[in-house]
Amino acid sequence: MREKAEATVLVDDERVRVTRFAFAPGAETGHHVHEHDYVVTPVTDCAMLIEAPDGSSRTVTMAAGEAYRRDKGVEHNVVNDGERPMTFVETELK
Numbered sequence: 001m002r003e004k005a006e007a008t009v010l011v012d013d014e015r016v017r018v019t020r021f022a023f024a025p026g027a028e029t030g031h032h033v034h035e036h037d038y039v040v041t042p043v044t045d046c047a048m049l050i051e052a053p054d055g056s057s058r059t060v061t062m063a064a065g066e067a068y069r070r071d072k073g074v075e076h077n078v079v080n081d082g083e084r085p086m087t088f089v090e091t092e093l094k
Contacts, residue, residue, distance in 0.1 A: 002079065003027040010089070017092040023080035033075040036092040041067045043089060047082035062088075 005027045011018040017036070020043070021029065031053065042062045051057045053075050062068070080086045 005029050005078075005080070015094055017094065019090050019092075020087060021078075021090060022085065022087045023078075024085055025080055025083055028077055028079040031075065031077045034070065034072050034092070036072050036094055037069070038072075038090055038092045039067055039069045041065070041089045041091070043087040044085070045082075046086045046088055047080070048086075049079040049081035051077040051079065 003024055003026060005021045005023040007029075008020045008022070009017065010020055031051070042064050044064050046060075046062045046064075048060045048062070049057055050060055059081055
């Protein structure tokens with residue numbers, strides 16, 4: 001069983017929810033389904049193992065300060081696949 005990433009809600013109002021996720025090496029979010037469109041912005045360089053519900057996985061690397069957007073309905077588990085702690089901020093658009 002993996003350690004859980006630390007999720008800290010920074011803003012949660014009628015329009016957005018902003019959450020900072022901090023991962024020790026090997027830590028995970030746990031499988032989840034996104035209920036809203038969202039944007040992820042890495043605070044640190046991130047080496048993420050993305051695990052899909054069907055058991056497939058892929059590795060995504062992102063540099064600090066980059067960003068990506070996804071639509072609601074995405075289902076996955078995110079794991080820190082690197083040797084250093086990683087942090088990203090997720091902004092959900094309600």
